[in-house]
Amino acid sequence: MKKILLEMKNITKTFPGVKALDNVNLQVEEGEIHALVGENGAGKSTLMNVLSGVYPYGSYEGDIIYDGKVCQFNAIKDSEEKGIVIIHQELALIPYMTIAENMFLGNERGNKVKINWSETNSLARKYLDIVGLKESTQTLIKDIGVGKQQLVEIAKALSKDANLLILDEPTSSLNETDSRALLDLLLKLKKERNLTSIIISHKLNEVSYVADKITVIRDGSTIETLTKGVDDFSESRIIKGMVGRELSDRFPKRESHVGEVSMEVKNWNVYHPLHKDRKVVDDVNIYVRKGEVLGISGLMGAGRTELAMSIFGKSYGENISGEIYINGQKVNLNTVSSAIKHGLAYVTEDRKGNGLILSNPIKTNTTLANLEAVSSKTVIDKHKEYSVAVDYKDKLKTKCPTVEQNVGNLSGGNQQKVLLAKWMFADPEILILDEPTRGIDVGAKYEIYCIINQLVAEGKSVIMISSELPEILGMCDRIYVMNEGKMVGELDAKDATQEKIMTYILQSAGNKEENHE
Structure with a gap:
């Protein structure tokens, strides 16, 4: 029988007006990947904050038993000393510092007078190699993508001699390729280093792929723990545990009543605000109709957010050119307030920032x-x-x-x-939704889909940007495919498949390479 590395017994945590955790119990075996799933507000992050010392001993009831000993953590540094390291959903990296500086921030190599940069960089290299990141240790964090930043966080955790790694929504900002690479890394670290991980995620297909066990939390209480190879690990089974019922259809049915064109964007070009010669939106032409959910699909970095923000009162970009027509009339949306006055709204992907x-x-x-x-x-x-x-x-x-x-x-x-x-x-008459369901659970997603359906039933137009292809296919009447700043495809919902969308993206990337040659 495997050794139990962590046991959380009868954990209860109360905030003013709400009991966030009610007698929660969790057991994690050494060397396993254990997933925590549940609806938003179920208490998953709160439980991990108790474990890591964010909520100190005395602010909750119950016991944390780690490696056979009862622990009383009063701060994150206390749990880190035991080898428990948490990586939060909002990455704690400083953009204008190097990878090596970020990895050893607060854990500097050297003495009180002087940092040993040689040791800092060589150790950083050692742990970057373990996680498979080839970048120079001198690279600034701002110059690498979110997927690589996640790898830096894991390398940083390993440099602290982590035995138990807690990852809170580690793939919420990643595309499918980067997400799979991160999950494969966790499997590799489990196999090669016997690293134990707890992963919180709303992406149930990823949970099924990577986890050995899944503990379901609902309304602050532990409901059940499922074991791979013993219990049903299907998404529908996990959802039933999370919401307490079968969710037969992920996307609510809607009768489509599409009307006249409400907004048209012609020959739209946008340049990067800092790198003035870099075009991020390249001669885009799109339109959306009343009563329509229009999807914009594409990989991370395709330019979807830049397009949306530049249309919304030029809130992103430099040297913007092109024309916007609302209800057939040409309009100048040079400020956010003018965009709002013309019936346009933009729901950002970065709700917290x-x-x-x-x-x-x-x-x-x-x-x-x-x-x-x-x-x-x-x-x-x-x-x-x-x-x-x-x-x-x-x-x-x-x-x-x-x-x-x-x-x-x-x-x-x-x-x-x-x-x-x-x-x-x-x-608004036209609502642009940028990743409207990122980082939220299936139950809350369904409610937001119902809201979207209600808006278009009232004759409003919705433009939906999403990295989740099932969501785009399940919700949209028509889909544009965007890649490297250009619109590379357009599909009616009835003709659209994940394969067709990816084919458009890959073909456009191939054409670009041929043109370069």
């Missing part, structure tokens, strides 16, 4: 994009603001004790609902 003010309550965030509707002579009517927020909380089924609660205290799925509420209250 750009979409919401986390330190402000739900009610404040809900009305931010349309303050005129809740104010008189620049004075906000607090009663109206409150009632609007409550109305959207009920409409979107946002889970929170009160709209006075700070958005930063909500789960990812509920934050996403507040972000949607903010732009729905602005009453």
Whole structure:
């Protein structure tokens, strides 16, 4: 029988107005990959924050038994000293420092007077080789993609002699190729170094692929633990544990009633704000109709977000050229406020960084994009603001004790609902949704899909950018395929398949290589 490396017994954690964890139990064996799954707000991240010392001993009830000993962690450094290292969803790397500097930040090589750079770089190289990252240790973090940044975080964890690695949504920002590479690395580290991992993920196909065991958490309680080779590991079985019922159809049915063209973008070109000679959107022509969900598919870095933000009041890019027509009329959307006035809204993929003010309550965030509707002579009517927020909380089924609660205290799925509420209250005719379900669970996804269907049923237009091909295929009436700044394909939903979308991308990449030759 394998050794139990970690046992969390009867963990209970309470925040004001809500019990986040209720008598949770978890056992992890040495050398296994153990997945934690559950809906947003189920308590997965809270449990890991208890384990890693983010929530110190005394702020929760229950016991952490690690390597046979009861532990009382008062800070992250305490758990790291035992070999428990957590990698959060928001990577803790400093963009303008090198890979080596980031890896040993707070764990510097040398003495109190001087850093030993030779040792720093040689050790960094050693651990980068283990994770398969070829970049120079002197490369700045800002100059590598998110997938490679994840590898730096894992190398950094290994440099701290990690025995138990906790990864919170490690693939949420990665494309399918980078995601699979990361999961394969975890399997390799398990095999070659007997590394134990706990992975939190909403991507159930990845969980089934990589995990030896899956523990399901629902509403702050442990429901069950499934074992590979013994229990049913199918996505439908995992979903049943998560939501407490069968979810027979991931995408709600919708009758399509597509009308006239609501917005057309012609000959659209955008250059990078820092690298002025680099074109990130190249002569794009697209249109969307009333009552239509238009999908934009493509790999990470294809230029989808840059396109969306540049259309939305030129909020990204330099030297932007091209024309935009709304309801047949040419418009100049040179600012975000002019875009909003013309009935355009953009729901960012970065809800925490750009979409919401986390330190402000739900009610404040809900009305931010349309303050005129809740104010008189620049004075906000607090009663109206409150009632609007409550109305959207009920409409979107946002889970929170009160709209006075700070958005930063909500789960990812509920934050996403507040972000949607903010732009729905602005009453746009055209809504651009950038990765609207990133990092949220299947139950919350379904609710957001229902909201999208409701919007197009009202005759509004939705442009949906997503890296998840099943989502694009399941939700959209028509799909554009984008690669390296260009539109390389267009498909009606009835003709679209994952293979056709990937063929467009690969063919365009092949054509570009031939042209270079």
